[in-house]
Amino acid sequence: EGKYAIKWTRLSCMKFAANEVRLQLHALAYNLANFLRTLATPEVIETWSLTSLRERLIKTGARLVRHGRYAIFQMAAAALPRKIFAGVLDLINGLRGPPDNPVPA
Numbered sequence: 567e568g569k570y571a572i573k574w575t576r577l578s579c580m581k582f583a584a585n586e587v588r589l590q591l592h593a594l595a596y597n598l599a600n601f602l603r604t605l606a607t608p609e610v611i612e613t614w615s616l617t618s619l620r621e622r623l624i625k626t627g628a629r630l631v632r633h634g635r636y637a638i639f640q641m642a643a644a645a646l647p648r649k650i651f652a653g654v655l656d657l658i659n660g661l662r663g664p665p666d667n668p669v670p671a
Contacts, residue, residue, distance in 0.1 A: 605661060608653035622646055623654070 579585045599616050607614070614622075629640040641651070 606654055606657040608650055608657065610650055610653075623651075 579588060596616070599619065603612075603614070603616065603619060607619075611619070623646060626641060626646070628642075631638045631640060646654075
């Protein structure tokens with residue numbers, strides 16, 4: 567899966583050390599993608615491959631439109647339905663701990 571999704575077999579640098587670093591970066595990208603797939607994907611897209619996740623979630627172009635108090639992502643309609651994208655963002659936000667609110671003395 568890492569071979570096709572992350573393309574970690576492309577080690578085209580001339581020096582061994584550069585290829586070693588490149589392979590380590592690819593392994594890190596694979597682990598990060600697996601982390602995203604296991605902890606931050608809604609049930610609807612749980613069975614997607616890493617290639618599908620990369621193409622439809624990560625490599626999707628979007629425009630950020632800022633207004634006074636809010637920001638809007640304008641994404642292509644073919645990328646992901648709004649409900650699924652919102653579910654991914656909610657799951658990622660849920661990975662944070664509760665905010666540290668100082669207790670007034």
